[in-house]
Amino acid sequence: MLARHLNNIFDITSLKQEPTRDGFGHGLVDSGKSDERIIALCADLSESTRTEWFQKEFPSRYIEVGVAEQNLATIASGMANYGKIPFIMSYAVFSPGRNNEQIRTTICINKVPVKIIGCHSGVSVGPDGATHQALEDIGLMRMLPNMIVVVPCDSVEAYKATTAIAHDDVMPSYLRLGRASTPVLTTEKTHFEIGKAQLFYEVEKSEVTIIACGAMVYHALCAAKKLEGEIAVNVMNLATIKPLDTESILKEAEKSGAIVTVEEHQIAGGMGSAVAEFLAQTYTVPIEFIGVHDRFGQSGTPEELYKEYGLDATSIIQAVRKVVRRK
Amino acid sequence: MSHLSDEQIKALELKANDIRISIIDMLEDAGSGHTAGPLDMADIFTAFYFHILNHDPKNPEWVDRDRLILSNGHIVPVRYATMAHAGYFPIEELKTLRKFSSRLQGHPERVALPSLETTSGPLGSGIGQAAGIAYSARMDNRKFHIYVLCSDGELDAGNSWESIMFAGKNKLTNLTAIIDRNNIQINGMTENVMPLEPLADKWRAFNWHVIEIDGHNIQTIVNAVEEAKAVAEKPTVIIAHTIAGKGIKEIEYDYHWHGIPPSSEQEKAWMKELRTLGNKIEASHYN
Ligand SMILES: Cc1ncc(C[n+]2csc(CCOP(=O)(O)OP(=O)(O)O)c2C)c(N)n1
Numbered sequence: 001m002l003a004r005h006l007n008n009i010f011d012i013t014s015l016k017q018e019p020t021r022d023g024f025g026h027g028l029v030d031s032g033k034s035d036e037r038i039i040a041l042c043a044d045l046s047e048s049t050r051t052e053w054f055q056k057e058f059p060s061r062y063i064e065v066g067v068a069e070q071n072l073a074t075i076a077s078g079m080a081n082y083g084k085i086p087f088i089m090s091y092a093v094f095s096p097g098r099n100n101e102q103i104r105t106t107i108c109i110n111k112v113p114v115k116i117i118g119c120h121s122g123v124s125v126g127p128d129g130a131t132h133q134a135l136e137d138i139g140l141m142r143m144l145p146n147m148i149v150v151v152p153c154d155s156v157e158a159y160k161a162t163t164a165i166a167h168d169d170v171m172p173s174y175l176r177l178g179r180a181s182t183p184v185l186t187t188e189k190t191h192f193e194i195g196k197a198q199l200f201y202e203v204e205k206s207e208v209t210i211i212a213c214g215a216m217v218y219h220a221l222c223a224a225k226k227l228e229g230e231i232a233v234n235v236m237n238l239a240t241i242k243p244l245d246t247e248s249i250l251k252e253a254e255k256s257g258a259i260v261t262v263e264e265h266q267i268a269g270g271m272g273s274a275v276a277e278f279l280a281q282t283y284t285v286p287i288e289f290i291g292v293h294d295r296f297g298q299s300g301t302p303e304e305l306y307k308e309y310g311l312d313a314t315s316i317i318q319a320v321r322k323v324v325r326r327k
Numbered sequence: 328m329s330h331l332s333d334e335q336i337k338a339l340e341l342k343a344n345d346i347r348i349s350i351i352d353m354l355e356d357a358g359s360g361h362t363a364g365p366l367d368m369a370d371i372f373t374a375f376y377f378h379i380l381n382h383d384p385k386n387p388e389w390v391d392r393d394r395l396i397l398s399n400g401h402i403v404p405v406r407y408a409t410m411a412h413a414g415y416f417p418i419e420e421l422k423t424l425r426k427f428s429s430r431l432q433g434h435p436e437r438v439a440l441p442s443l444e445t446t447s448g449p450l451g452s453g454i455g456q457a458a459g460i461a462y463s464a465r466m467d468n469r470k471f472h473i474y475v476l477c478s479d480g481e482l483d484a485g486n487s488w489e490s491i492m493f494a495g496k497n498k499l500t501n502l503t504a505i506i507d508r509n510n511i512q513i514n515g516m517t518e519n520v521m522p523l524e525p526l527a528d529k530w531r532a533f534n535w536h537v538i539e540i541d542g543h544n545i546q547t548i549v550n551a552v553e554e555a556k557a558v559a560e561k562p563t564v565i566i567a568h569t570i571a572g573k574g575i576k577e578i579e580y581d582y583h584w585h586g587i588p589p590s591s592e593q594e595k596a597w598m599k600e601l602r603t604l605g606n607k608i609e610a611s612h613y614n
C-alpha cells in the first residue's frame with residue numbers, strides 16, 4: 001500500500017508535477033528569512049537554479065561570481081570559514097563536477113558548512129545532451145569525508161531538505177536536483193529527516209524491496225503497483241545517501257531477502273553502490289542495480305531517455321523479476 | 328584569402344543570411360536552445376567555412392585541414408547550419424537538432440560528428456584544447472592553422488586564462504583565438520556580471536597579439552585572420568565586436584535571448600525579416 005501521508009500518485013488526473021529545483025528555490029528564500037548568515041552564490045545561472053528568487057528577496061546577500069565554478073567553491077569556503085552559511089548554485093556537471101578538488105580541500109577537509117546545490121542532474125536534463133547531464137555527482141560527493149548527500153524525490157521534499165541543511169552550521173552538504181517537472185509524491189504530512197529512509201510503499205510478506213532516490217522513486221512506485229498480485233514489493237525512498245540509513249536498509253534486506261536499487265546516475269559509485277557496500281558486509285542478499293550502465297547521456301526528451309537508459313517502470317519491473325529468480 | 332571583390336562579399340553576406348534563416352528554423356523545430364550567440368556569429372562562421380579555412384567537406388578527416396575549435400559549445404547551431412550549407416551533411420539534417428539519436432547533439436560532440444573536432448558546452452576548455460593541438464602540430468612541423476572560437480562570458484573561467492598563459496609562454500603562432508565580444512552572458516551584461524575590460528590589455532599582458540574588429544564585416548574578418556597568420560613570435564586574439572542576436576531587430580543586444588528559442592510566430596516574422604533582408608527587398612532570394 002502507498003503510505004498514507006503521500007499524494008494519490010496513481011490517479012493521473014490529480015498528479016501535480018513540479019521540478020525539485022523549485023522546492024529548493026522556495027526553501028532557500030524561507031531559510032534566508034530565518035537566518036541572516038545564509039548567503040547565495042551563483043555562477044551565471046541564477047534563473048535556472050532558482051537562485052533569482054533569493055536574490056530578489058535579499059539582494060545584498062546574493063553574490064555573482066561569473067562563469068567560474070572553482071572560484072564559486074573557494075569564495076564560499078572563505079565565507080563559511082568566517083561564519084556565514086553559503087549556498088553555491090550551478091549545474092551538477094560544473095559544481096561539484098568541475099570544482100571537485102576545491103570542494104574536497106577547501107570545503108570538506110576544511111570542514112566548513114558550504115551547501116552545494118547541483119541542479120540539472122541526470123539524463124532528464126533532456127535536449128542539452130551528455131555534457132550537461134551529471135551522472136557521476138552522487139559518487140563524487142559520497143566519497144568525500146564530512147559531506148552529507150541528499151537526493152530529494154520531489155519538490156516538497158527538496159524544500160524540506162533545503163531548510164534542513166540550512167540549519168546545519170557545521171557540516172558541508174550536497175543537494176542533488178533535477179531540471180524536469182516530476183510528480184509531487186510527498187505532502188506536508190510526510191516526515192523528513194536527514195539520514196532517515198522511509199517506506200513509501202509497503203506490503204505484507206514483501207519478497208523484494210526497491211530502494212530508490214530522486215525522481216526515480218515515482219517510477220519505482222509505479223513498478224511496485226504494477227507488480228501487485230505477481231510479486232510483493234516494498235519501495236523505500238532513500239533521500240539521504242550519506243550518512244546512509246543502514247538500520248532501515250538492513251531491516252528490508254532481512255525482511256524481503258532481495259533488493260533492487262534505482263537511481264538516475266551511473267551504477268558505478270552511486271546510491272546502489274552505497275547500499276551494496278553496506279549489505280555485502282552485513283547481510284548478503286541478491287541485488288539488482290537500475291541506473292546508467294557506463295554510458296554518457298544524450299539529447300532527447302526525458303521520457304525517451306528514461307526508456308533508452310532503462311530507467312523507466314518497465315525496466316524496474318524486469319529487474320524485480322530477475323532478482324526474485326536469484327533468491 | 329586576400330582581398331575580396333564586391334561580388335564575393337555580397338555572396339558571403341547572402342550566405343550568412345541563409346545561415347541565420349537555418350538557425351531560426353532549426354531552433355524553433357528543436358523547441359529549446361540558444362538564439363543570441365548563434366545569430367551574432369553567423370558572419371564569422373560564414374567567413375571561415377566559405378573563405379578562410381583550408382578544408383574539404385567531403386574529406387573532413389584530412390590530416391592537414393585547418394582546425395576550427397568551438398569553445399562556447401552552446402552556439403553550435405551556427406556551426407551545424409554553416410557546415411550543412413558548406414556540404415558536410417544534408418541541410419535536411421538540421422531538423423534533428425537536439426532530438427533523440429541525432430548527430431546534432433544539443434552541445435557539440437566529437438564522437439557523434441567527428442568534424443566538430445572537440446566536445447564542448449562546459450565553458451572555458453576550448454582554448455586549452457586548441458593550444459594542445461597547436462603545440463603538437465608544431466612539434467611535428469605541420470603547417471595547418473588552429474582557430475579557436477570562444478565567448479566573452481567564458482573568459483570568467485580560470486581555465487581560459489591558464490590556457491591563454493600557456494599559449495603566450497609557448498609562442499603558439501599557429502593558434503588564433505576569436506572572441507565573440509557580444510557583451511552578454513546569462514545573468515546579464517558581462518560588465519555587470521564580471522567585468523572583463525580592459526580586455527585587450529589583459530590578452531596583451533599574457534603575450535598575445537591583439538586585433539579588434541567589427542565581427543559583422545566580412546572583409547574585416549578576413550583581413551584580421553591574414554594579419555594574425557602573419558604575426559611572428561605570438562599567438563593572436565581577434566576580439567570580434569558583435570551584436571547579440573544580430574539580424575533580428577527585436578532581440579538585438581538583449582541578454583534574455585541567450586538561451587531560449589523563437590516561438591513559431593516569431594519564427595515566421597523573423598524569417599520574413601531575413602528573407603527580405605530587413606524589408607530592403609520585396610521578393611526573397613529564395614523561398
Ligand atoms: C563551466 C560552465 N559553467 C556554466 C555554464 C552555463 N552557461 C552556458 S552559456 C553561459 C553564459 C556564458 O556567456 P557567453 O558564452 O558569453 O554567452 P552568450 O554570449 O552566447 O549569450 C553559461 C554560464 C557552462 N556552459 N559551462
Ligand SMILES: [Mg+2]
Pocket residue numbers: 478479480507508509510511512
Ligand atoms: Mg557573450
